[in-house]
Amino acid sequence: MVTRGWTRRQFFTRAATAGAVAIGGPVLLSACGDGDNGESRGRGGNTLERAREQGLVRVGIANEPPYTEVTASGEVTGVEPDVLRAVLKKLGIDEIEGIVTPYDQMIPGLQANRWDVVAAGLFMKQSRCAEVLYSEPTIVSTESFAVLAGNPEEITTVASVKENSGVKVAALGGAFEEGVLQDADVPEDQIVPVQDGRSGIEAVKAGRADAFFLPTLSLNDLLEGDDEMEVTDPVEDAPVTGAGHAFRKNDTEFHEEYNAALAEMKESDEYADILAEWGFNASDVEGVTTEELCATEG
Incomplete structure (x- = not known):
């Protein structure tokens, strides 16, 4: 099946060379360059306020459809960025810039201010929940x-x-x-x-x-x-898995307003439509909480 100009197989081959991709912008370098401690980008302060002023949020993502995907034109998409984009619009933020990075660097990069949020299908578990503020669940998976x-x-x-x-x-x-x-x-x-x-x-x-x-x-x-x-069929002895969007521990205002806007969107058809487009079912998320998923060992 061809997806937005590439087959899925072509996407994985080509996206491996990509680093950061801004909507409508150029491919940038991967993850974190030498000497980039976040401060050089003027980060710090109130993340939500700054994002509203700039109209942009930098996002840590992966190369794993249907969770995240980068199209041939450079658009960051997939179920997680699409949900993120829709919620951010409710907060007055119109654009996201995705930075492709390995999973084990997503939280360190967030903490180092290299991006403002992680939206990559980063499943919740005890060790991760101790380091970041997760939104309420956006997806539940097997x-x-x-x-x-x-x-x-x-x-x-x-x-x-x-x-x-x-x-x-x-x-x-x-x-x-x-x-x-x-x-x-x-x-x-x-x-x-x-x-x-x-x-x-x-x-x-x-x-x-x-x-x-x-x-x-x-x-x-x-x-x-x-x-x-x-x-194979879903693995029976794997724990319940689900993801939300991850924020820095000190970004409490951003986290709280994001959760409120996410809850509002979950009541609309828009949320269910986004999940359905990528093969997920909104009903699987109903009743599942961050507290429950954060109790997963690991």
Whole structure:
């Protein structure tokens, strides 16, 4: 399937070269350059006030459709940026500028003022919730394994990985799935860190890993039209996963106003329509709270 000019596969190949992308603007350098401590950009002070004055929020994102996506024209999209953009408009902020960064650098970069918010499908868990202010949940998701067709190693659960010491599982370094494996005491020599979705798929095809652990929808996108591999049913022993948008601990005003605007949007068709466009169901989020998701170990 072609998506906004690129196939999903082409997107992962090309987006790996991208750094920061502003809507309607040029591709910038990745994540954080030498000597960039945030202060050089004039950050600090009241983030919400500054964002309203500038009409812009800088956002930490990933390269993982349907959560985040960068189009051929440079537009930052995906379910998380699209929800973020809609909520920010209610706060009088019209534009976002996305900075592509690894998951394990999203919170450090936020704390270092390299971006103002993270909207990347950064799933909540205890360690992350201790470091940032999460909005109320924007999405709830399931996890699956990508395996060779026929699932020769019969990998269906985290427990099935632990039971077979010869099995290796690829996971994005610093991502929620790597943490799930570690928290389940899966030995480190059974975990294969990878940098992005395409690398995870290639690791399985090349025999460096027997499975790739990632959200179900992300794997479905990655393997669209690929007959060599398949996606398992949702992993039963993976914890409930869900994401919100992450703010710095001292950005309490921004966080509070954002949550109020998000709650208002959730009452409209706009929220459900955005989630449906990317394959999510708004009803899955109903009743799920930040407090509940932040109780997830890890």
